[in-house]
């Protein structure tokens with residue numbers, strides 16, 4: 424009896440889901456590339472079926488009308504670099520999270536992080552590694568896709584790959600076998616590890632092309648160019664892509680030449696490296712917020728005490744990347760700072776010299792193209808997923824207006840609708 428009731432409920436839900444239409448209007452519609460006034464957007468089921476000037480878009484009968492005063496309608500935002508299995512290091516340091524917290528505990532937290540991300544208007548997120556929580560991200564993604572919990576659509580890395588000796592947690596007694604925040608592999612063993620990660624559900628392969636393991640703790644390449652090429656070859660043949668954590672110029676260069684599609688962090692990008700990335704169609708994911716927030720956790724009083732060298736350097740490299748013309752996507756390394764505060768990265772992009780309009784593009788169309796999702800999300804146009812966000816104000820002029828979220832829809836399902 425109970426089972427029958429459940430089946431009936433699911434059928435009723437599926438029916439209303441497939442037939443429901445929405446007629447959305449806003450003062451401004453940002454379609455992923457351009458800003459329009461006087462537009463309307465029609466959603467049927469999980470898809471956008473029409474978007475354009477009100478005169479050309481016919482309002483369907485029995486649709487639910489959505490409109491807010493002084494509003495901007497945008498595609499669902501795309502977080503390009505999250506760690507849903509981490510939370511701010513000023514609450515619990517990274518070593519403790521990785522070594523002492525169980526995967527179950529971390530997954531419980533991740534479900535809340537996923538919800539906060541979605542409600543902040545980020546309907547898609549690329550997650551760059553569980554940092555010691557195995558393939559819990561693959562399970563989290565499944566629970567979201569099945570509607571068990573609310574969260575953004577996910578692209579997940581799984582464990583990620585590091586070279587032996589480079590990654591943390593570090594400086595424990597060497598008599599102990601310490602679990603690392605990612606999977607170590609080298610040389611020909613990389614072939615097996617890449618395939619194993621793919622088999623366990625990785626949507627892409629994330630590799631640390633360098634790490635702070637230099638003689639003086641500086642960022643130094645961890646893999647040879649040949650190793651990176653091998654990883655890329657094995658990854659590509661599965662129809663997936665390689666993305667690289669890389670800060671030093673040498674590691675970025677190797678990652679780009681090996682075929683990586685995105686460079687994460689890129690702290691030492693300059694004009695020359697930016698141009699090389701551009702030539703190879705590589706997208707830069709800056710993670711400005713991670714550097715800013717970690718500096719603050721270490722005691723920097725922003726706006727009061729002098730700016731730390733790593734923040735000054737990050738600003739300089741971001742400006743050079745801008746000048747080089749390399750595609751710049753949006754990804755903040757959120758997890759280092761609270762999930763749901765993803766817009767912080769976008770505010771820093773503006774603070775460091777990018778126009779708000781371009782920052783909006785970075786978190787929508789640029790990220791969508793960089794992650795091969797442009798036929799699904801990142802734009803408002805007929806045929807794409809109904810991932811839509813409405814905010815008060817005009818984020819194309821004031822990026823912080825993205826914090827004034829009124830409405831969030833993912834796959835045609837409304838998750839937030841503030842009266």
Ligand SMILES: [Zn+2]
Nearest residue numbers: 504506551756
């Ligand atoms: Zn990261």
